[in-house]
Amino acid sequence: MSYAVLGWAYYQNNDLIKAKEYLNKSKAIDPNLALAHAYLAFVIIDDDTNNWKAASDEARTSLAISPRLLESRMAMSYVFMLTANYTEAIEQLNQAIQIHSKLASLFMMLGDSYRGMGDSTSAIDAYTQAATLDPQDPDPFARIARTYYGIGQWGKALQYAKNAVQNAMLEPRMHGLLGVMYFRNQEYGNAAQELLLATVGGRVIDAGGTDLGMVQGLPLEAGVVAEYYWTYALTLIRLDRCEDAVPFLRMVGQGVPEDALAQENVIAGLMSCNVITPTPTLKPNS
Numbered sequence: 001m002s003y004a005v006l007g008w009a010y011y012q013n014n015d016l017i018k019a020k021e022y023l024n025k026s027k028a029i030d031p032n033l034a035l036a037h038a039y040l041a042f043v044i045i046d047d048d049t050n051n052w053k054a055a056s057d058e059a060r061t062s063l064a065i066s067p068r069l070l071e072s073r074m075a076m077s078y079v080f081m082l083t084a085n086y087t088e089a090i091e092q093l094n095q096a097i098q099i100h101s102k103l104a105s106l107f108m109m110l111g112d113s114y115r116g117m118g119d120s121t122s123a124i125d126a127y128t129q130a131a132t133l134d135p136q137d138p139d140p141f142a143r144i145a146r147t148y149y150g151i152g153q154w155g156k157a158l159q160y161a162k163n164a165v166q167n168a169m170l171e172p173r174m175h176g177l178l179g180v181m182y183f184r185n186q187e188y189g190n191a192a193q194e195l196l197l198a199t200v201g202g203r204v205i206d207a208g209g210t211d212l213g214m215v216q217g218l219p220l221e222a223g224v225v226a227e228y229y230w231t232y233a234l235t236l237i238r239l240d241r242c243e244d245a246v247p248f249l250r251m252v253g254q255g256v257p258e259d260a261l262a263q264e265n266v267i268a269g270l271m272s273c274n275v276i277t278p279t280p281t282l283k284p285n286s
Contacts, residue, residue: 020040049083080092110126111143128144142177198218233246233252234268234272
């Protein structure tokens with residue numbers, strides 16, 4: 001049990017090599033310790049999603065040994081989630097919630113599963129339950145914001161993004177999320193302020209003038225972080241600040257060439273600032 005818990009601690013600290021080492025030691029001492037098998041399922045599939053079968057075997061072994069163990073159900077649902085088997089993940093999560101109905105993380109996983117299968121209403125309900133159980137955690141509010149954003153309800157998305165920032169005033173990702181929602185709601189001044197914090201960083205001063213501390217800007221990477229960068233550039237363009245926007249656009253263009261969505265927005269931004277011109281489409285000979 002001690003080795004299993006130590007392995008889980010290493011997993012939580014993103015050291016998958018040490019996590020595997022200690023979880024395998026735990027299994028060697030007691031092959032029937034369900035907890036070790038459950039924890040190892042998380043580690044295996046996080047290390048390489050292509051090893052989903054090995055992760056599934058560990059989760060199923062854990063379930064066979066101890067079907068009433070919360071971690072067994074969570075491990076099985078996690079493997080199902082990462083392999084896009086959302087219906088099966090939801091089934092396992094509902095079993096887990098019957099075992100422990102007051103764990104916010106279960107409802108977060110449930111929301112992610114519903115969102116993965118396109119059921120926004122059920123996803124929001126699950127995230128709301130998570131927020132009720134842990135109202136100081138910004139993540140449920142952020143997920144609700146993203147879900148509303150995905151279905152075009154930008155006003156609601158903005159409100160929940162504000163709630164997320166209130167719970168994590170120095171977290172750059174939350175400021176980036178809020179900035180994107182301000183942009184979608186055409187509040188460009190507010191969007192620029194929040195996206196600057198997410199990308200470059202800066203000090204946060206509350207409404208009463210209190211200095212809350214320093215936000216560290218996020219290094220550019222593909223995906224959500226790149227979205228903060230190119231949205232900031234597009235925001236600057238809306239504010240007639242092409243001279244400030246173009247360096248960000250070039251940074252994204254060069255920094256994340258594999259991010260197709262980012263590249264599309266870089267090109268659109270550079271065209272808006274008249275840095276590049278569209279290539280004329282050749283007409284076929286008649």
